[in-house]
Amino acid sequence: MILILGGTSESIIIANMIRKISTGLVLSTATEYGKEVARKNFEGSIICGKKDESELKTYCINNNIGLIVDATHPYAKLVSENAISISKSLGIKYIRYERPLIKKDEEKYVYCYSYEEAGKMINRLQGNVLITTGSKDIEHILQEIKDKNRAFIRILPQSGNIEKLEKLNVLPDQIIAMKGPFAKDLNIAMLKNYNCKILVTKESGSQGMLEEKLQAAEDCNAKVIIIGRPKIDYPKVFIDIDNLINYINDIT
DSSP states (O other), rough: EEEEESSSHHHHHHHHHHHOOOEEEEEEESSSSHHHHHHHOOOOOEEEOOOOHHHHHHHHHHTOOOOOEEEETOOOHHHHHHHHHHHHTTTTTTEEEEEEEEEOOTSSSSSSSSSSHHHHHHHHOOOOOEEEEEEEEHHHHOOOOOOSEEEEEEOOOOHHHHHHHHHHTTTTGEEEEEOOOOOOHHHHHHHHHTTTEEEEEEEOOOGGHHHHHHHHHHTTTTTEEEEEEEEEOOOEEOOOOOHHHHHHHHOO
16 A cells, blocks of 8 residues: 655645556645645545654554655654654655755745744835745744734635634734735735735745745845755655656566
């Protein structure tokens, strides 16, 4: 049985491609929203819910999982590390699909490697800031910003996300609750509407619409802070989906 750890658009593509060569697979999503998105595009088995390492290990044992395909978000560090640990302890094969990175340009963009570092960098720059990293870990950015009135935060329009920001004393007019994808022109409109001179983003790759953010920031003469991906020692990693599928076909 193959377990696909999902939560990204690529995970659904991978699941559908694997289903053509093997019917013994299940796609896992962390949230009900992720499950609903997957269900619209994948007719195979789907499970939903966040699992800690112990729960994931038990699931793998009980369901005779022989291969874990990790297609989670590049910033889902704990999930990936748990999956790697379980694969080693149970002798299960592990494969990682990683979104390709865009070419690093330290002359144009400011790179940080933690949310706290990004918050401190905001303090050194002038102007309002559009934060497009979502609600997860947003508290680590906000706790470092001295003048929080400068921050405008874009999140998925879900009650839990809004409630989290309210508990962090973020005002309603600082919350942009919208679902993407966000084209270049829409990013430009937001930067101009909130008079933002800084844009904060994750290094989410083309699937995460990163290039559209960078182009919008350039057109608006806004400084870009990119939070780099967590460093994880993946045992086996692919950045091309076709190569990943060919490898799975060879080992199953």
